[in-house]
Amino acid sequence: MCLEFDSLRWQCSSGGEGTEKALWLRGGLFPYLPARRFSPARAGSERADVCGREGARLYGMGDMEEVLVIPRSLLRAREDGESLIAAIREAGRFLPRDSVENDPSYKQIIPYVFARQGGFWFVLRRLATQSEKRLHGRLSLGIGGHINPVDRTGGEDPVRAGLRRELAEEVSLDAAGEPVFRGVINDESSPVGQVHLGLVFELACASSSFEIREKDKMEGAWADRASIAARYGAFESWSQMVFNRYIRTRQDL
Numbered sequence: 001m002c003l004e005f006d007s008l009r010w011q012c013s014s015g016g017e018g019t020e021k022a023l024w025l026r027g028g029l030f031p032y033l034p035a036r037r038f039s040p041a042r043a044g045s046e047r048a049d050v051c052g053r054e055g056a057r058l059y060g061m062g063d064m065e066e067v068l069v070i071p072r073s074l075l076r077a078r079e080d081g082e083s084l085i086a087a088i089r090e091a092g093r094f095l096p097r098d099s100v101e102n103d104p105s106y107k108q109i110i111p112y113v114f115a116r117q118g119g120f121w122f123v124l125r126r127l128a129t130q131s132e133k134r135l136h137g138r139l140s141l142g143i144g145g146h147i148n149p150v151d152r153t154g155g156e157d158p159v160r161a162g163l164r165r166e167l168a169e170e171v172s173l174d175a176a177g178e179p180v181f182r183g184v185i186n187d188e189s190s191p192v193g194q195v196h197l198g199l200v201f202e203l204a205c206a207s208s209s210f211e212i213r214e215k216d217k218m219e220g221a222w223a224d225r226a227s228i229a230a231r232y233g234a235f236e237s238w239s240q241m242v243f244n245r246y247i248r249t250r251q252d253l
Contacts, residue, residue: 111163
């Protein structure tokens, strides 16, 4: 599927003719899948096969979802992002999501990855089939979501494991290396921002090949800086922050 959106060609996988504002190549595979839990072929079916209370809790399904949180007070005790991530690994705990959604004394941890290939960045467009109506038609530079108890199994770093799982579930990219930590989003301007904390990572890609996993919920395109700036108002607030901090004034491209 491919939809025209100004000069960008929105689609669910790479291929076809590009434009001066978008870059397309075929092939490629995102290599950093948490193989012990998910692979591209079984990512969806594995969740579907999980049953029972413990399975729902581990995999973040339905009303039983538990998410990684830290006390808000922990933010004030940390002066930089790296020490904050270390504190999350040590002091983070899993609580029922419905109990912390409106409790600003806790911050829900959200890994938020933006992908770059040369002078282009990967952009997602949320479709009207998504359950969250506020996101319909919105654009996003970030890929990510909540960290669940399954991300701590086997002694893994839950932040990195959750990051890889969310990438594997949403999109396949031709990664050139591990995601690099860039900073923290702590947006206190809205009720949603007051209960979430974004950990921003940048993923460099070797090519512009991609495949959307959830084709019924989103489409993707590679866009240059000018194209993103032209649609700035259509992006989610966190993506606007990422653009302002890491893309708008970047000098090495």
